[in-house]
Amino acid sequence: MITEVDLSGTPCFAHGQKLSNLNTINFIFGPNGSGKTTLSQIFQNSADPRIQWDTNSITDIQVFNREFTANALASSAHLKGVFFIGKGAASTQAQIDTLQIKLTAEEKATTQAKTALDALLQEEDDIRTKLDNIAWDTKKKLEPSTLFPYLRGTLRSKATFTGSSELSVGGGI
Incomplete structure (x- = not known):
């Protein structure tokens, strides 16, 4: 048990002032x-030379001050009325x-x-549709005999014709 604390050199107490009993x-x-925080800071370091212990004492000191509360208690930002208690709870909640x-x-x-991806996919689909329509319109303007060797089986159906753009066609048009 602490028997006495020398408060000399602290901002709130006169030189030679002691806390005893x-x-x-x-x-x-x-x-x-009035010096509460100053005292609690002294007590937090049980090896502080200003603290005098009796010979049969346990040197474990627990200080519950504003610093302890700030470090050990944290309220949840997401769960109203919920508090976390424990060393480092405030920093854990901040994390x-x-x-x-x-x-x-x-x-x-x-x-x-x-x-953005959906917009690009829609743009791609629109471009493919436009390309298919231009190719079909161009095909309709050409003589069938000119295209027949290259587009066998696709001349009468737009769906079949536009699907042929995925095939590799030999020769030039």
Whole structure:
């Protein structure tokens, strides 16, 4: 157990000031600027030379101050009324929030990419349709005997004719 704490050299206490008559569990409270945070920072380092221990003591100190609360408690941004408790919970929640923002941005980028892909596929389909129509119109203007050797079986059907553009046709037209 802590028997005494020398407060000399701290911003809120006079030189030679000591905190004594401590118990196993101590609650420190007071108005703003009275030295609560300064004391808690001293207590967080059990090896601090300003702390005097009795000879049979356990040197484990738990300090529950604003710093502890900021590090150990975090509220969920997504689940109202849900709090995470534990060492590092606040930083873990901050990491989760950062990853959630990144995920949302990636989902938005994916949606935009899919939209762009759909537009390009539609444009490709429109170009193929336009090409098929131009080829059919051009075929209708030519003498059948000129095309017959190259397009056997495709002269009477536009569907068959436009499908032949995927075949390798020998010779020139």
